[in-house]
Every structure is written in structure tokens, then in C-alpha cells.
Amino acid sequence: MAGLTKDTPRPTEIKLHRQSRLLDIAFSDGKKFQFTCEFLRVHSPSAEVSGHSPGQEILQTDKQKISIVTIEPVGNYAIQLNFSDGHNTGLYSWDLLYRYGLNQETMWQRYLQRLEEAGVSREA
Numbered sequence: 520m521a522g523l524t525k526d527t528p529r530p531t532e533i534k535l536h537r538q539s540r541l542l543d544i545a546f547s548d549g550k551k552f553q554f555t556c557e558f559l560r561v562h563s564p565s566a567e568v569s570g571h572s573p574g575q576e577i578l579q580t581d582k583q584k585i586s587i588v589t590i591e592p593v594g595n596y597a598i599q600l601n602f603s604d605g606h607n608t609g610l611y612s613w614d615l616l617y618r619y620g621l622n623q624e625t626m627w628q629r630y631l632q633r634l635e636e637a638g639v640s641r642e643a
Contacts, residue, residue, distance in 0.1 A: 552620030
């Protein structure tokens with residue numbers, strides 16, 4: 520997993536749309552990504568969600584109506600998102616958010632596939 524380097528694009532704008540539950544992030548290289556709060560919550564980098572090693576991910580369900588309550592800066596390298604279900608232990612570094620932006624569609628399809636395989640719905 521690549522870490523933050525001097526070449527990692529940095530966010531130039533982070534904008535939360537509370538009504539539509541979308542987070543827009545523009546990066547210094549001109550790329551712009553839009554994430555649903557649900558996507559960011561189910562892909563939280565916290566150990567609680569991603570496990571302590573590959574293959575230990577905990578499938579997150581019933582997060583379709585989740586929203587971000589607050590966004591806290593963490594140094595010059597990350598943000599901490601506080602979600603409406605109380606989850607707030609994931610640190611979203613710039614390189615992680617950038618990687619999520621580049622791979623969002625694949626990640627989302629894999630998530631939907633995992634839900635289907637588990638026989639659960641995105642809704643309660």
C-alpha cells in the first residue's frame with residue numbers, strides 16, 4: 520500500500536452536500552471525485568471495518584441512509600469523518616481518498632457483490 524509522498528495529489532477543495540449525502544473532493548492534479556457517504560462508510564479504513572489484515576473485512580450493511588455529521592482535519596495528511604451512526608475511527612488520508620476515487624466503481628461493484636453473496640440488502 521503506497522503511502523503519502525511529496526507526489527501525492529493534495530485536496531484543494533472538500534465539500535459536503537448534506538441533503539444529497541455526497542462528498543466532493545478536488546485534488547491538486549485537477550482530478551475531482553464524488554463519493555456517497557454510504558461508499559465512504561462501508562469502505563472505512565478503520566480496523567473495525569477493514570479488519571487487521573487482508574481477508575478480515577467486516578461487511579457493512581444498512582448504511583444506505585448514512586450521512587457525514589462532521590469532517591475533522593488530521594494534520595496535513597488526512598480527514599476524520601464522523602458518521603451519523605456514530606462511526607468515527609477511520610482516518611481518510613489523501614492517498615487513500617485519491618485511490619478510492621480512481622477505483623470507486625470497482626470497489627462499489629465488489630461491495631454489492633459481497634452483499635449479494637451474503638444474502639443481505641443495503642437497506643435494513
